Structure formats: structure tokens, C-alpha cells
Amino acid sequence: EVHLLESGGELVQPGGSLRLSCAASGFTFSSYGMSWVRQAPGKGLEWVSVISGSGGDTYYADSVKGRFTISRDNSKNTLYVQMDSLRAEDTAVYYCAKQSDIGVTGTLDYWGQGTLVTVSS
Amino acid sequence: DIVMTQSPLSQPVTPGEPASISCRSSQSLLHGNGYNYLDWYLQKPGQSPQLLIYLVSNRASGVPDRFTGSGSGTEFTLKIRRVEAEDVGVYYCMQALQTPPTFGQGTRLEIK
Numbered sequence: 001e002v003h004l005l006e007s008g009g010e011l012v013q014p015g016g017s018l019r020l021s022c023a024a025s026g027f028t029f030s031s032y033g034m035s036w037v038r039q040a041p042g043k044g045l046e047w048v049s050v051i052s053g054s055g056g057d058t059y060y061a062d063s064v065k066g067r068f069t070i071s072r073d074n075s076k077n078t079l080y081v082q083m084d085s086l087r088a089e090d091t092a093v094y095y096c097a098k099q100s101d102i103g104v105t106g107t108l109d110y111w112g113q114g115t116l117v118t119v120s121s
Numbered sequence: 122d123i124v125m126t127q128s129p130l131s132q133p134v135t136p137g138e139p140a141s142i143s144c145r146s147s148q149s150l151l152h153g154n155g156y157n158y159l160d161w162y163l164q165k166p167g168q169s170p171q172l173l174i175y176l177v178s179n180r181a182s183g184v185p186d187r188f189t190g191s192g193s194g195t196e197f198t199l200k201i202r203r204v205e206a207e208d209v210g211v212y213y214c215m216q217a218l219q220t221p222p223t224f225g226q227g228t229r230l231e232i233k
Contacts, residue, residue, distance in 0.1 A: 035222075037170075045162075045170060045213055045224045059220045095169055106217050107160050107175040114169050 009115030022096030033099035038092035053102035127225035144214035158218035
């Protein structure tokens with residue numbers, strides 16, 4: 001059974017940094033791309049970033065480009081996102097999601113339960 | 122970026138009655154391989170999103186057959202044959218053709 005467990009969300013001040021993790025199990029982690037998707041309070045879904053199965057390809061939403069860095073450790077079955085220069089508008093629940101294949105496009109077939117990031121002074 | 126537009130944004134439905142949600146994309150979602158890269162997700166209250174239908178019309182594992190997806194190009198529809206109480210939540214369409222993937226605004230299905 002596929003299981004994705006995010007962690008690392010907390011209250012952080014504007015301009016601060018945070019690293020989120022997503023521990024994966026139940027599938028061959030390195031064979032699938034992985035994405036981060038966020039949801040601001042009371043709002044819809046916004047895709048944030050994606051990384052291919054090998055880690056060689058990464059893409060970012062314009063809203064986070066240059067501030068967020070996605071990475072993965074296939075030996076630990078774990079996905080990360082390093083978030084720097086955080087802004088109030090980054091406040092959201094962050095979900096990790098498994099892509100349906102090894103690339104950076106396609107269906108998000110499994111989602112974690114999410115972790116809340118709050119950016120506020 | 123491809124813009125996804127859903128309608129209606131809210132749909133009250135009587136249990137046992139059908140429901141339909143429309144999703145329109147600003148560009149064709151038809152890939153050269155012949156597939157339209159359009160997915161539907163359901164976010165039930167207090168839960169994370171879950172895949173409902175992929176590639177327009179394929180139900181994800183465990184999804185009841187009362188859910189049906191159709192469409193091609195830029196016009197897509199999700200239909201629920203007979204709504205049940207457990208179907209309440211927000212439905213999102215998402216284009217998976219290009220990066221960045223983009224979602225519709227969401228359609229809130231509620232029981233009358």
C-alpha cells in the first residue's frame with residue numbers, strides 16, 4: 001500500500017527558512033516522479049514543484065522559483081523541499097504527491113495527508 | 122500556463138439525483154499519443170485530495186462506477202449517476218499535459 005507522510009511544517013517568520021520532508025513507502029520510490037502541491041487556507045490547489053524519479057529534472061511554479069528547492073534521497077525513500085525567503089503568501093498546507101510515472105508530468109495518483117506551514121510574525 | 126475553468130463552483134444535490142461538473146481548458150489537452158491529459162480529484166471534508174479519474178475517463182482504484190468522465194480537447198465533464206452522501210467535497214480538474222500542471226478552481230458538491 002502506498003503511503004506518503006509529510007513532516008516539518010511549523011510557524012516561521014517572514015524571511016525565514018523551512019525544510020519539509022515526505023517519507024514514502026509501498027512502492028519503488030526511484031521509479032516515480034514526485035510533486036509538492038499546496039493549499040492556502042480556504043483556497044484551491046496550487047502545484048509547487050516536481051522532481052523526476054532520478055532527481056535529474058526539476059520544475060517550479062513561478063511563485064516559488066528561486067526560493068524553493070526540491071530534492072530527493074532515493075536511498076531513504078524521502079522527498080524534500082527547502083523553502084527560503086518565506087512570505088506570508090506561502091502559508092498553506094503542503095502535500096507531497098506521487099506521479100504516475102518516472103517523469104515530471106502526468107497524474108498525481110497518491111497524496112499525503114499534508115503538513116501546515118504558517119508564515120507570520 | 123494552461124488555464125482550467127470549472128462550472129458550477131457550487132452544486133447542491135439531492136441524494137439519488139445525478140450531478141455534472143464541467144471543466145474547460147484554455148488549450149487542447151490532447152497529447153500526440155492520442156490521450157487527453159485531464160484528471161479529476163476529490164477532496165472530502167478534512168481530507169487530502171484523492172485521485173478520482175485519470176486520462177479523462179479511467180476510474181482510479183476503488184472509485185465506484187457511478188462516477189464517469191468524458192470529453193476531449195478542451196471540454197470535459199464529470200458525471201455522478203446517483204449522488205450519495207459520501208460524495209460531498211470539492212472536485213478539482215487538473216491538466217497533466219504540461220508543466221506546470223494546473224487545477225480548476227474547484228466545485229463544491231453539497232447535499233441538499
